Amino acid sequence: MKIKIALLLLTLPLMSCAESKQKKDYIIFSGKIENVPSNKLMLGGEKGNITLELNDDGSFLDTLNLGEGRYVLFDSRNRLDFYFTNGSEYNLTADLKNFKKSAKLTGTNTDGSHYLMTKFERIKNLRGNNTEFYSLNENDFIAKEKELAQSYISYLDSFPNLPKALKKTEREELNYYHLLALAKYPTLHRMFTKQPEFKVSKDFFKELDTVNYLNESAYNRGGSYRNLVSAHFNRKAEELAMQEGTDKYFAKLKVFGEIPVDKIKNNLLISAATSDISHTDKLDEYYQTFLTVSTESKHKQTIQEKYEKLKLLTKDQVSPIFTDYENHAGGTTSLSDFKGKYVYIDVWATWCAPCIAEIPSLKKIEKQYHNKNIEFVSISIDAEKARESWRKMVERKELGGVQLIADNDWKSEFIKSYQIKGIPRFILIDPKGNIVDANAPRPSDPKLIEVFNTLNI
Structure with a gap:
């Protein structure tokens, strides 16, 4: 009996030790x-x-x-x-x-956190200026990106105590990050070098074409893979639009709608439709096509609500109005002040590079149509704290026309009524205050002059 009690007492400390070594779940x-x-x-x-x-x-x-x-x-x-x-x-x-x-x-073991806390700053320093990086010619860009991709992995490996799960997912992420840089190159090179006709060589996409773009688990994790998937299918839509002469907005619906993974398909569809439905000139057809290809009821409801609001912005509908917007020249101005004239509205902001790129073309057209039956009105949606920046830019750029600033930036009723989610945005209104085009051509687009000629402005 004494032997049994002694054995029991001996095992108690061992059991206590084992319990204390159990891993905490917090x-x-x-x-x-x-x-x-x-x-x-x-x-x-x-x-x-x-x-x-x-x-x-x-x-x-x-x-x-x-x-x-x-x-x-x-x-x-x-x-x-x-x-x-x-x-x-x-x-x-x-x-x-x-x-x-x-x-x-x-x-306890902060290697994982220290890696993540320093990763992007290191990438930024290694890559340098984005404009210079994406302006490199194709061969130099590929060589530079290959060198960068190797340095990203080397930095990851310099943390010896990384948790295995993090090291595995981060290797995958860095590879996708590298591939995403390749995928973005053609578009960003065209933009930064101002060469809209630029095309990469035939073999440029070879590495990208080996990727599995239907990996739902990788897509759910987000990160660069999700952006890479988006870039890939958008590229396919662009190619379809060029090859078949298809409307670019409908090309996206077709390409995205054929993706066999519902999560990826529906995410890309809603991402595109949220913006594109506001730009297509075939509103009813676009809406019906979206309903056909989307299989997500919440997304259908979202687009239905946008569609119903956009129906109010079709040709010959009464335009939403703005009242008492601050005028750079002094006082306030309302849309009703221009009754009897066509009004070409430019919605922009001082921080918007594509908006500023349109300024030279807008100045040229303003000069060409001076003393005609049309007013050129620019409405800035800069925030209240940036009003001084707006005033200075109007003066520095010697902007013509009527220079106004919206009363509540993106949240202004006029901006919301026109469903404006991106800028620049151009709107054409007739002398009676009715909509001619809620998505009028940009000043740099030759179609704008064709529209003016059709209206005998």
């Missing part, structure tokens, strides 16, 4: 972050988001039950990326005014 996250106005930040994990509550001095302590993986600490302007493992404790100190540079993380 993470302790603490620290202090200064200069957070609301005393709140969002912390996003792979299983959801939580609000991180800070004390008045910026300190915090939280127990996370979102599991091992990537985390993002963020507000509307800042973000930090981490990789946390279950059973670990981490401490962060930072100043929100200089979030990334001031951030210091300590704790």
Whole structure:
């Protein structure tokens, strides 16, 4: 009996030890972050988001039950990326005014977090200026991108204690990031070098054509693969439009609609339709085609709502109005002030590069139609805090016509009524205040003069 009791007592410490070594399924996250106005930040994990509550001095302590993986600490302007493992404790100190540079993380195996916190800054420094990078000729670009891709992997490998799961997914991500740079090259090269007719060589897409673009699990993880899938199928739509002379908006519906993976198909369809339905001149046909190819009821509802609003913006419908917009020349101006004349409206902003690119063409047309029965009205949607920048740019660029600024940037009723989601946007209104074209040609498009000639302006 004494022997049995002794054995039992001996096993108790062993059992206690075994229990203490069981892996905890939570993470302790603490620290202090200064200069957070609301005393709140969002912390996003792979299983959801939580609000991180800070004390008045910026300190915090939280127990996370979102599991091992990537985390993002963020507000509307800042973000930090981490990789946390279950059973670990981490401490962060930072100043929100200089979030990334001031951030210091300590704790159990921080290699994953330190890699993610420094990855993009390193990529940015290695790649250099985007304009210069994508302006390289094709051969130099390919050589440079190959060199960069190898350096990204070398940097990943320089962290010896990375969690295996992170190392595996990050290798895949870096490969997709490399392929995405290749996919973006033709479009960005045309834009940065101002060579709209530029085409890559026949073999340029060879590496891209070996990718499986129907990997739903990789797509669900997001990151560069999702953008790569979008770039691939958009390229296929462009090729179809050129080969068959198909309308570019309908080409996307056709190509995206034939994708056999519903998640990918429906995401690409809604992404395209949200914008394209506002630009097509075949509104009814576009809407019906979208309903045919989409298999997601929520997306159909979204596009139906847009369609019904856009029906109010078709030719000969009464135009939405704006009232008492600030005029750069002084006072305020309303759309009704132009009654009896055609009105060509340019919706733009000082930060919009494509908008600014249209200025020389707009000036030329304004001069050509001076003293004709048409007013050229530019409406800036710059935010309240940028009004001084707007005033200075109007003067510096010597902008002509009537220069106005909307009363509530993107949220202005006139902007919302015209369903404007991207700029520049051009609108043509007739002397009675009715819509001629809610998506009029740009000043740089020769079709604009054809429209003016048809109207005998």
